[in-house]
Amino acid sequence: MTPLKVLTHTATSCLGQGRDAHYRALTEGRSGLRENDFTRAPLATCIGRVDGLESAALPPRWIDWDCRNNRLAWLALNQDGLLEILRDLRGRLPAHRLGIALGTSTSSIGDTEQAYLELDGRGRFPDTTRSRQIHQPHSLSAFVQRATGWDGPVMTISTACSSGAEAWAAAARWIEQDLCDAVLVGGCDTLCGSTLHGFASLELTSPRPCRPFDQRRDGISIGEAAAFAILVRDTVECGNDGAPDLRLTGHGESADAHHMSAPHPEGAGARRAIEAALQRAGLSVADIDYINLHGTASRLNDQVEATLVSGWFPATTAASSTKGWTGHTLGAAGAIEATLCLLALEHGYLPATLNCEEPDPACGPQFLREGRHAAIRTALSNSFGFGGNNASLVFQRSAE
């Protein structure tokens, strides 16, 4: 594919607000995970919670869109000058050529759950929430379209834990097929009862901070995050001279065709997604400097992914999971991990796999237990989801 320029990017998660907060947390060794203090009913697990959303109501003109998920999206849009860049492009390019492709698994379901606690005497949603636009998966992208005035194609991608990565693939197709000059891409997922109790019902949550690729790993820690980036075609003047030239150069998607909530035992679908992304980028495994692994700390995922990466990539490829820092942010995982790959390319710093003290024997020399500085050019991000939906992305930094 034609490499597509990443004009800018940002993330907000339990690690903080904006790119620098994330870089600082990763280099200073600060995880964002804490004991669960979110669910109404007790649940012994750890979470990656973004502080302050409860009091961060949207501006009054968007009252119909107010919910935890859109609050987090709005908070993230306000970091790193993203809104100003969106406004600048809105002023220079036809609005109908500015697209929005966002991934989410939860969207606003947390606020739909809340409405069930407040039903009126007839068992219906109270008037305060009936008329609102949030009780559907598209709530996120529809709100972001209103908040940005980007009036081109708009779509919510909801493929569970690969949503935020599949959004990048959709955005790339829109630019490649000349529908858009620029696409706001990313994802936003927030803590809610459905996912916390749902993953607990599958016995997939850990009672302690998750330990990706550790032999003693016993499940995931769920987090919340929003991450956005602007993908543009080359003819768009960027005005960010001096910033590193970062590009999306490959994307690959696949299905496991195996099981609704367990990965293919040999990672056949994951391999296919990675191969498709590499092929689009015109690269081989030997060209990949860094992999941000899916690495959820579930028994099965990490076993399959460790075996796949160890047996396929050379020892010169470094690989880590960042779930021990942010938690598993589900529909936003592919989006925030794209940002973490872009940060690795910008700063030349590869984050550690936090909490991996006794690595699974399946882990090869690629697996990073400690963070380290290394000037890299090529990063791969893996996202694998329920339903067996897989997506991999390749990002590259051009030689200056």
Place this chain on the structure above:
Amino acid sequence: MTTLRIRGIGVWSPGVADWSLARTLLANGDWPASGDGRPAPTLMPANERRRAPESVLLALAVAEQACMEAGVDAATLPSVFASIYGDLSINDYMCATLRDDPSTMSPIRFHNSVHNAPSGYWSIATGAMAPTTSIAASRETFAAGLLEAACQAVDARAPVVLAAYDSAGAGPVGDIASVSRSFGCALVLDAAASEGPILRIEARPRNAVASAGDMAGTASGIAHLCSANPIAAGSIPLLASVASGVPGTFSLQLSSGLELHLELTP
């Protein structure tokens, strides 16, 4: 502008079990006011069919019909699943269970609650490992799904199956939804084929209130279906044009600034 061929179609709605019946009904400007039954995709084993949520049955039933009519091997096709709500009945179950006793949540209902559940069941049932996605876009969901499927068909240079569906809801969340009647349709779209109705697709800046594609003024049974399910409102004009053999031009809103201009030559 993209030109595609429609190689196969699938339809299900209460009282309308397949495209063959839908085609006759639409050609006569007719649609039943009500009907019974559950969609029954034959590629799912009977025991799985009994347990599967209606949205999954609906999506798989129409996708299967479209692939059969197209004569393509479903295992090789990229797929796009488009739905406004996913499964409102499961949403209702999840929210009510969280309210009443979260510790009793069913793990199967939870993994069936993901928006991409039909995509997962489809890939498992057909063995398809090709790219698959699941999207939502409010009332514009059919238009967004059609655009995504067209993009994938051009990108893959291969036929793609689009399934667009929403099943009627239940409980308080169903009460406020824009869907009150189940409807699903599927299209196998192919940029390289030389047979089948020709569909030309172009995204255009939106000038005024889109009127084409509005089924007001059509036969009451069809108008009622379209008012009860936005997926039907988006797709029925196109399906009716194929059914009647009369060329048609439609526009479907994609966003406040963009519409999808469609020209169909049966």
